[in-house]
Structures are given as C-alpha cells and as structure tokens.
Amino acid sequence: MVPVLLLIALATLATAVVLRHFLPLLRSPGLPKGSFGWPLIGETIAFLRPHPSNSTGGFVHDRIARYGTVFKSHLFGAPTVVSCDEELNHFVLHNEERLFQCSYPGPIRTILGESSALVVTGERHRQIRAMFLALVASTGLKPAYVASVSESARSVVASWRGRDTVTFCEEARKFPYKVIMEQVLGLSPDEPVARRILVEYQTFMKGVISFPLTIPGTPFARGMKARKRISDTMEAFIEERKKNGSSKQGVFLDVLLANKDLSHDDKVAFLLDSLLAGHETTSVLLSILIYFLAKSPNIVEQLKREHESVRSSKGKEEPLTPEDYRKMDYTQRVVSEALRCGNIVKLVHRKALQDISFKGYVIPAGWKVLPILGAVHLDPSHHVDPEQFNPCRWEGLNQTNSKSFTPFGGGQRLCPGSEIVKVEAAFFLHYLVLNYRWKLDGEDVPMLHQYVEFKRGLPIQLEPL
Numbered sequence: 001m002v003p004v005l006l007l008i009a010l011a012t013l014a015t016a017v018v019l020r021h022f023l024p025l026l027r028s029p030g031l032p033k034g035s036f037g038w039p040l041i042g043e044t045i046a047f048l049r050p051h052p053s054n055s056t057g058g059f060v061h062d063r064i065a066r067y068g069t070v071f072k073s074h075l076f077g078a079p080t081v082v083s084c085d086e087e088l089n090h091f092v093l094h095n096e097e098r099l100f101q102c103s104y105p106g107p108i109r110t111i112l113g114e115s116s117a118l119v120v121t122g123e124r125h126r127q128i129r130a131m132f133l134a135l136v137a138s139t140g141l142k143p144a145y146v147a148s149v150s151e152s153a154r155s156v157v158a159s160w161r162g163r164d165t166v167t168f169c170e171e172a173r174k175f176p177y178k179v180i181m182e183q184v185l186g187l188s189p190d191e192p193v194a195r196r197i198l199v200e201y202q203t204f205m206k207g208v209i210s211f212p213l214t215i216p217g218t219p220f221a222r223g224m225k226a227r228k229r230i231s232d233t234m235e236a237f238i239e240e241r242k243k244n245g246s247s248k249q250g251v252f253l254d255v256l257l258a259n260k261d262l263s264h265d266d267k268v269a270f271l272l273d274s275l276l277a278g279h280e281t282t283s284v285l286l287s288i289l290i291y292f293l294a295k296s297p298n299i300v301e302q303l304k305r306e307h308e309s310v311r312s313s314k315g316k317e318e319p320l321t322p323e324d325y326r327k328m329d330y331t332q333r334v335v336s337e338a339l340r341c342g343n344i345v346k347l348v349h350r351k352a353l354q355d356i357s358f359k360g361y362v363i364p365a366g367w368k369v370l371p372i373l374g375a376v377h378l379d380p381s382h383h384v385d386p387e388q389f390n391p392c393r394w395e396g397l398n399q400t401n402s403k404s405f406t407p408f409g410g411g412q413r414l415c416p417g418s419e420i421v422k423v424e425a426a427f428f429l430h431y432l433v434l435n436y437r438w439k440l441d442g443e444d445v446p447m448l449h450q451y452v453e454f455k456r457g458l459p460i461q462l463e464p465l
C-alpha cells in the first residue's frame, strides 16, 4: 500500500512540476507555433532520429509543413525555438554575445571540455578564436603549405595502388589527419605518438556521437577517458617541446606555446579542437564528395577535364601551387554543392540572452534557439530542386557565405577552417580524378545522426586510369 501511495504522490508532484513549467510557456503571446512533446525529454528523440543528409528529416519536414519555418519545441532539456528561416538564422548568428550566446548541451560540453572553442564564451572565446585565426593565417594560401597539402593528398591516393576496393571513410581520415598533424605539431602520422593519438581519437569520436551515459564501459565514458589520455599525451608532448625546442620550422605549436594569454589547459584544448574540428569534418566532406560523384559520371568527366588542364602546364610529380588552386573553378562548385547537400554541421546551438522579437515572433529570454543550417540549404525557395546534386547551380553565385548558404555558420563564430577545407578537398579531387575511376561497392547513404555517418564506411571499387 505504501509504495502505491508513494507512486501516486510522485506522479502528482511530477504533473504539478510539468504543468507549472509548460503551461505559462504555451500561453506566452507571440511564441511560434509548435508542440513540447513529453515532459523533460520533450521531442528530443524524434528530433535526433537519423535521416539522409540531403533531406531535412521527418521531424523538421513535418513541423515546417504544419507550423512554418520557425516553430517551438522542447529539445535537449529546454524550451526551444527551431529556425529553418534564413533571415532568423542570419539574425541569430550575427548577434552572438549581444542577443544570443553559444550554448551547447551539457554532454557535448562535458566531452569536449570547458576550454573547447565551441564551448567558451566572452573574452576567453575571443582569445582562443584568435589562435585559430592565427593558425589559418600561418597556412593561408602560402606556397609551402599548399605544396605540403598537395603532397599529402598525392601520397594518400598513391597508397591505394594495387587495391581494388577501399573503405573510403577510413582512407578519407588519413589525409586531413596528416595535414593537421604536420601543420600543428610538426609530426608525421607514422610517428608512434601520432599513431597513439589517432587510436585514442577514434575512441573519443565514438564518445562524442554516442548517447551521453557516464556509466563505465559506455562509449561516452570511454570517449571521456580517451580525451583525458589525448590531453596527457599532448601535455607530455608540450613539455618535451618546451625542453628540447622544435626540430622543424613553421610548426604552429611553437606559436601556441609562445602565447601568454592562454592557460596551459587552453593550449591542450586548442590541440584537441584542431584535431576534432579540422580532421573529422574534412574527412566527412571528402566521403560526401565521393558518394555524390560516384552517382554523377558527367560531373566527374567535367572535373577531370579541369584537372587535366591544370596538370598540363606542369610536371607529373610537381606539387600544386596557389595559382593552380585559383584555376579550379568547377571544382569549387562541386565542393560547394557537397557542402550544401552534405550538411556536415546540421545546426548550431544558441540561447536567447533577453526577450527578443523578430518578424513577429517572440523568443523568451533563456530559451534555446537552434538555427538549422541544413534546412535552408534544402529549402526549394532558395535552391531549385534542392535534393539534386548539381554543381552548375553555383555558376556566377557567391560561394563563400550567404544567408542561404551557411555550411560554416556565420558571425563571430564563423568557422575559421573554411578555406583550409576547400583547398584540401580540391587537391584531393585533383589526384583522385586523374588516377582513378570509382564506383560504390553497394549502397551506403550519408546519414545525419548528430553527425554524418556512412553505416558501412563507404566501400568503393577502384579502377586505376
């Protein structure tokens, strides 16, 4: 009898808490239309259901049909305004720290660490971001850096010689890993420390995209441990570098170590971030390119003509230069189209710092705001036949960043790595289309979970040219 009474008391209490929490929110005038779903979990499970990356997914699609491109929901434990509207997305991204603030869910912050660029706000964000901008400036389109990216792309593609099939997602990781390791730490990926970091990093990544349960043995808990081990390895590496100095010129670690504004923890977090942000996203972009191109032989032919023309003016073994990159117009359109259809970063997390009115909607202070970047990329009023992979749509258009094309976010948090990625993707395509024909070894669709994933790792069959 006592447990039954206890249950009734708990249920009454829970109902009272839920009603107290939800009812005033539902009644606020000017709120976008929408529903809150279940108490506490809200609609998070339906929202996170995986879908092909060149579609908005059932949840967003249904809500847009029912309520329009701005709607309310309850996601990640908070009342939320979801925006699939290019104007509101732009407004949110461009009012960072004034009206909105970056606000990733607790589990993401736990696993990335409190010093991650994605997590920090205010002055600390400015300082850490400045380091990333310095990293990008140290590479830019400088001939030595461009030549080393070219060489890395060449060597990864060359390593497939004699193989009929490869699991592309694995191969795609090697190239940006090589670039970022050499650039930031001055390490070749074959050195034992770099190999150790890669193994730990893969466990860490599984944690980042897993369900956030800190119980020992779960992927999340293993991911957190792997993060700690990478941090320890980075720390040991930093100490060793401080003692013995760098044997190579132009390694970014030396710039990082000389920075007086950042704490030791910030520096370790910077190294982790550059691996996570600079390596995983780029390899996903390469996989998406391979996937869509495998289905578009005409586009591959046109790409090949462009790269044959680039190569015709130079020796077979000569690395690519910044001038070569500037000649790759069609390639840039292909990359932009892969970014639009791939939606590698589907959304960004923000919260409203005060009550905000925009286009007749009210966003109450403290609410979460989720600009869905991908929904605008797939909106037929901005992109004709949006589900089609069609690089020609970019002819004569701005491909850097516009209100309807924001694969790299925008405003104060615009991705600092966008140019690095484009050079890497273009050079990789150069060596690929000049050396191989490929087709998919069975269907394997890019699926958007929290992150884009190919279930089978994207196996492809290769035919040398």
Ligand code: HEM
Residues within 6 Å of the ligand: 102, 117, 118, 129, 132, 273, 274, 277, 278, 279, 281, 282, 285, 344, 345, 348, 349, 406, 407, 408, 409, 410, 412, 413, 414, 415, 416, 417, 418, 420, 421
């Ligand atoms: C295809 C590849 C990439 C995509 C699609 C991408 C996308 C994004 C997006 C959408 C954001 C904004 C997050 C937000 O506003 O909350 C972001 C931020 C960031 N990205 Fe990238 N990124 C890519 C590659 C890279 C690379 C190569 C680097 C390496 C330098 C990098 C470093 C960062 C950093 C440090 C931030 C945080 C910036 C800040 O908060 O100030 N990303 N990225």
